[in-house]
Amino acid sequence: MPMVNIAGKDYEVDEEGYLIDLSQWNEDIAKYMAVEEKVDLTEGHWEVVNFLREYYAEYQIAPAVRVLTKAIGKKLGPDKGNNKYLYELFPYGPAKQACKIAGLPKPTGCI
Amino acid sequence: MSDMDEMDDGSGIVKKFMFLNRKAPHGTVYALEGLEVVLITAAFDQDVSMVFTDDGVYQLLKGIDTKGIEVKDFSKTYRALDGYDIEKLYVDQASMDARGLTEDDLIVDVTVLSVDEMANLMAEQDVVISF
Numbered sequence: 748m749p750m751v752n753i754a755g756k757d758y759e760v761d762e763e764g765y766l767i768d769l770s771q772w773n774e775d776i777a778k779y780m781a782v783e784e785k786v787d788l789t790e791g792h793w794e795v796v797n798f799l800r801e802y803y804a805e806y807q808i809a810p811a812v813r814v815l816t817k818a819i820g821k822k823l824g825p826d827k828g829n830n831k832y833l834y835e836l837f838p839y840g841p842a843k844q845a846c847k848i849a850g851l852p853k854p855t856g857c858i
Numbered sequence: 859m860s861d862m863d864e865m866d867d868g869s870g871i872v873k874k875f876m877f878l879n880r881k882a883p884h885g886t887v888y889a890l891e892g893l894e895v896v897l898i899t900a901a902f903d904q905d906v907s908m909v910f911t912d913d914g915v916y917q918l919l920k921g922i923d924t925k926g927i928e929v930k931d932f933s934k935t936y937r938a939l940d941g942y943d944i945e946k947l948y949v950d951q952a953s954m955d956a957r958g959l960t961e962d963d964l965i966v967d968v969t970v971l972s973v974d975e976m977a978n979l980m981a982e983q984d985v986v987i988s989f
Contacts (some may be wrong), residue, residue, distance in 0.1 A: 806938035807931065811901060814941045 770849030
């Protein structure tokens with residue numbers, strides 16, 4: 748498994764750069780992953796990242812993008828629970844990119 | 859929600875898929891692999907039902923603690939099924955009775971079916987996949 752050094756500490760990641768041990772996650776890791784994904788983290792991004800971490804804590808999976816969109820809509824309102832908003836934040840796929848930044852595994856069913 | 863999925867825009871054929879879970883949650887990979895297949899299938903807007911029978915009913919048990927066997931506890935994931943529009947969960951009455959379980963012992967809402975009802979449900983399916 749590859750290792751990455753973030754703020755002086757080594758972390759194990761998979762071949763696509765996803766964090767292996769999600770209990771190690773911290774904001775430094777999120778910022779590092781965001782740079783890797785060429786995402787400039789704003790409050791809107793953090794909202795989605797934190798939402799994903801809560802979702803994972805509750806269900807032990809990273810949601811498929813369709814499920815994420817619906818759940819975000821329920822929690823944060825329809826102006827955020829839609830593909831346009833989420834793809835503006837994470838152009839290469841909200842589930843894929845936001846999960847990586849949140850330290851979660853790649854969503855099941857994400858091809 | 860489920861109405862939309864089942865009657866969609868007519869863009870694809872919707873088949874009735876049943877995923878039959880027969881094995882205890884840990885010790886083999888069947889339960890976790892079966893659950894992942896169901897989550898993936900959900901993306902294809904099919905009519906999905908899940909059945910838990912024999913030791914498979916243990917997959918839905920509340921309060922599972924896997925720390926001692928050092929594997930992931932995926933039992934909470936069954937609660938996410940609703941968000942994936944998979945709402946048809948059935949358990950076999952005889953399997954529950956044989957293990958001293960009732961619906962209150964389970965982590966999600968289910969429909970309990972008798973052997974005859976289960977047989978009818980299976981007969982209605984286009985595809986039955988057993989794990």
